[in-house]
Amino acid sequence: MGNTDRALRWLFRAGYGTVFLLLVAPVVVVTATSLSATTAVTFPPTDLSFRWYTTLFTRRVWMQAVQNSLLTAGGTAVFSTGLGVAGALGARHLSDRSQIAVSGLVLVPLLVPGVVLGVSLLIFFSRFGLQQRLSTIVLAHALWATPLTFSVMRATFSRFDWQLQEAAMDLGASRLRAFREVVVPNTVSGLVAAAAIAFVVSLQEFIMALFLSGRETRTIPVESWFALRGSLSPLVSVASTLLVGAVVLTLIIAATAIGLERVADDT
Amino acid sequence: MAILEVDSITNSFGSVTAVDDVSLSVEAGELFCLLGPSGCGKSTTLRTIAGFEQPDSGQIRIDGTDVTPTEPNRRDCSMVFQDWALFPNKTVRENVAFGLRMNDVATAQRRQRVDETLSLVEMTDHAEKPPAALSGGQKQRVALARSLAFEPEILLLDEPLSNLDRKLREAMQLEIKSIQRETGMTMVYVTHDQDEAFTLADRIGIINEGHIAQQGPPATVYTDPTNQFVESFLGTTNFITCEVTATTAVEPATPEATDGGTAEIELTTPFGEPLSVPAVDRLSPGDTVTASIRPERVSVVTASSEPPASWLFTATGTVEQRLHRGSRIRYELAVGETTLVTERRIDERLGVDIGDSVAVGCQPEAITYFDAAGRRIR
Known part of the structure; x- marks a missing residue:
C-alpha cells in the first residue's frame, strides 16, 4: 500500500470522525448541562446533581408536555402504521409503473417545509374549529411519518410469503381473519419497526407542533421553546436529554426488531 | 355424479394465455390427475378451481353450484401447496386445527378431529412442534392433514411431493392413494411426473400449452393417445x-x-x-x-x-x-x-x-x- 493510499485513508477517517463528533457534541453538551447543580446553564458543569430532573417531574406544565408528547407520538405511530400497512397492501396489486408512481407520490409531504405545512394545516383545521388539539398534531405528524412506515411495510411485505395468506383463506379464513392470524404474526418485526420510526418522527417534531398546539397541548419540543424564551434554565436540558433518551431507546427497539427478523430469515 | 365441473375456463395474464378453454369434470371420490410439462397451465387451472385466480371466461361448479365468483374461503375445497405453506407461527396441532377453527367447529369436536387426522398421517408425536422443526416429509404430512381435517368436498394438490427425494416421494404416493381410498375424498392432483400420475390417478388429464390434450383412464391414455403430444410426453417412443x-x-x-x-x-x-x-x-x-x-x-x-x-x-x-x-x-x-x-x-x-x-x-x-x-x- 502506497503512502498516498495510507494518507487518504487517514484523511477519510479524520473526516468521518469529525462529522461524528459534530453530531454527538450537542447531545453531550445538553446531557452534561442537564446534570448541573446550579441555576445557570454552564458547560462543563461545576457540580453534578439530579435536582433539575426532580424539579421537572414536579412541574405541571412539563408533565403535561410529557403526556402530550407521548400521546401524540403514540397516536402517530398507530395511525401512520395503519396507513402504511394499508398503502403497502394496496400497492402490491398495482402494475409496476403505478407502484413506482405511488412510491414517489407518497414521499411528497417530506419535501414540503414544516413551516408551510404547519401554517396551511392551522388555517385548514381552524375552519372546522379544530385548532389546538392533539389529534390535529397527530394528523400533521402522520404526513411525515407515513412515507416512512409505507416504505418499511412495503419492504416487509415483499419478504412475506403470501402463500400463507392464500392457505389461510383456503382453509376458510376471511381476508381480515387471515391477516390477523397469519400475516400480522409473521410480519410483527416490520410492524414494530414502522411504528417505532413513526413514534420517533412525532416525538422530535417541533415546527408543525408549534403552529398546531395550544397552551394545554404543547409537546416537549414546543414547551422547551417557550421555556427558552423566558430564561436559559437547565430544565430545558433535562427535557432535551429525556427526549434524546426516548428516541435512542425507540430506535434500539426498532433495530432489534429488524435485526432479529433478518437473523430468522437467514436461518 | 360430477362433484367438480370446470366448464371451458380461460385465464390470461397480460398477453399470455395460461389456460385456454379447459373443461373437465371430476366424479365424487375420484382422484383426477392433471399432468403436463412445467408452464403448461396445470397449476393455474388448480388455482382457478381454488379461487385464487379469476378466469376470464368459463365457469367452475362444485356440487352443481356455480362458484366462479366465490371467494376461496367460501369454497368447499382445500389446497395442499407445493411448498406446503404451513403457518410458521403455529404448532403442528394449531396448523391442523386452523381450518376447523375458521369453520367454527366446537372446541371438543375440533380436538377430536385434529387427533384423528394427525393419527391418519402418523404425526401424533409431533403435534406440539413448530413446522420449522419438521423434515420435508413431515411437513408434507402436516400440510395434508391441515387440508383433510375440516373435510372439504374436494382436495386440491399442487405438486405436493415435488420437493421430496425419490424414495420418500414414492412412499408418500402410496400413502396419499391409501388415504384417498380410506376417506373417499375427491382429489385433483397436479403433477409433472408421469409415474406419479400413473400411480395415483383414476383418470388423467394431460395438459399442454394451456389446453387439455387428452383425458381418460391412465391405461387408455397411454395405449390409445389421440395426438402426438400425448404419445411423446408419456414415456419414450x-x-x-x-x-x-x-x-x-x-x-x-x-x-x-x-x-x-x-x-x-x-x-x-x-x-x-x-x-x-x-x-x-x-x-x-x-x-x-x-x-x-x-x-x-x-x-x-x-x-x-x-x-x-x-x-x-x-x-x-x-x-x-x-x-x-x-x-x-x-x-x-x-x-x-x-x-x-x-x-x-x-x-x-x-x-x-x-x-x-x-x-x-x-x-x-x-x-x-x-x-x-x-x-x-x-
Whole structure:
C-alpha cells in the first residue's frame, strides 16, 4: 500500500470522525448541562446533581408536555402504521409503473417545509374549529411519518410469503381473519419497526407542533421553546436529554426488531 | 355424479394465455390427475378451481353450484401447496386445527378431529412442534392433514411431493392413494411426473400449452393417445417421419387383415419398407406422417431366423448400442436412415452384440400414426 493510499485513508477517517463528533457534541453538551447543580446553564458543569430532573417531574406544565408528547407520538405511530400497512397492501396489486408512481407520490409531504405545512394545516383545521388539539398534531405528524412506515411495510411485505395468506383463506379464513392470524404474526418485526420510526418522527417534531398546539397541548419540543424564551434554565436540558433518551431507546427497539427478523430469515 | 365441473375456463395474464378453454369434470371420490410439462397451465387451472385466480371466461361448479365468483374461503375445497405453506407461527396441532377453527367447529369436536387426522398421517408425536422443526416429509404430512381435517368436498394438490427425494416421494404416493381410498375424498392432483400420475390417478388429464390434450383412464391414455403430444410426453417412443406417396386406394395384400379392404394410403419410410395408414381426407401426396412405436413394442429377431408373418413390416438393421440400465437393457438399432430404440427386461434380453445384423419389425397394433398437426390417424 502506497503512502498516498495510507494518507487518504487517514484523511477519510479524520473526516468521518469529525462529522461524528459534530453530531454527538450537542447531545453531550445538553446531557452534561442537564446534570448541573446550579441555576445557570454552564458547560462543563461545576457540580453534578439530579435536582433539575426532580424539579421537572414536579412541574405541571412539563408533565403535561410529557403526556402530550407521548400521546401524540403514540397516536402517530398507530395511525401512520395503519396507513402504511394499508398503502403497502394496496400497492402490491398495482402494475409496476403505478407502484413506482405511488412510491414517489407518497414521499411528497417530506419535501414540503414544516413551516408551510404547519401554517396551511392551522388555517385548514381552524375552519372546522379544530385548532389546538392533539389529534390535529397527530394528523400533521402522520404526513411525515407515513412515507416512512409505507416504505418499511412495503419492504416487509415483499419478504412475506403470501402463500400463507392464500392457505389461510383456503382453509376458510376471511381476508381480515387471515391477516390477523397469519400475516400480522409473521410480519410483527416490520410492524414494530414502522411504528417505532413513526413514534420517533412525532416525538422530535417541533415546527408543525408549534403552529398546531395550544397552551394545554404543547409537546416537549414546543414547551422547551417557550421555556427558552423566558430564561436559559437547565430544565430545558433535562427535557432535551429525556427526549434524546426516548428516541435512542425507540430506535434500539426498532433495530432489534429488524435485526432479529433478518437473523430468522437467514436461518 | 360430477362433484367438480370446470366448464371451458380461460385465464390470461397480460398477453399470455395460461389456460385456454379447459373443461373437465371430476366424479365424487375420484382422484383426477392433471399432468403436463412445467408452464403448461396445470397449476393455474388448480388455482382457478381454488379461487385464487379469476378466469376470464368459463365457469367452475362444485356440487352443481356455480362458484366462479366465490371467494376461496367460501369454497368447499382445500389446497395442499407445493411448498406446503404451513403457518410458521403455529404448532403442528394449531396448523391442523386452523381450518376447523375458521369453520367454527366446537372446541371438543375440533380436538377430536385434529387427533384423528394427525393419527391418519402418523404425526401424533409431533403435534406440539413448530413446522420449522419438521423434515420435508413431515411437513408434507402436516400440510395434508391441515387440508383433510375440516373435510372439504374436494382436495386440491399442487405438486405436493415435488420437493421430496425419490424414495420418500414414492412412499408418500402410496400413502396419499391409501388415504384417498380410506376417506373417499375427491382429489385433483397436479403433477409433472408421469409415474406419479400413473400411480395415483383414476383418470388423467394431460395438459399442454394451456389446453387439455387428452383425458381418460391412465391405461387408455397411454395405449390409445389421440395426438402426438400425448404419445411423446408419456414415456419414450420412436418417432418415424414418413411421407405420403399415394392416396389412391390400394388393394390389400391380405384382405382378411384390413377390415375388408378399406382404402389405404401408402407411406415411404426412412428404412425402405413401405407402410400404409387408413385413408383420411386430410392427407395428400407429399404430406408428412409420423409413425410411433414404443421401444418395448419394437420386435427384433436375429438375422438367421425367420421373422413372423404377422409383422407389419420387416426391415434389416444393425445393433449400434447396447446399454444396461438397471433392470432393463436398451438397444439402439440403425435401420435404413433412422435409428430405432428398443428395450427388453434383463431376462428377455436379445442374444445380439453390437454390429450384429437383425430383422426389425412390429405387430400391426404396435404402431400409431399422426398427421403433421399431431392428430392421430386411425
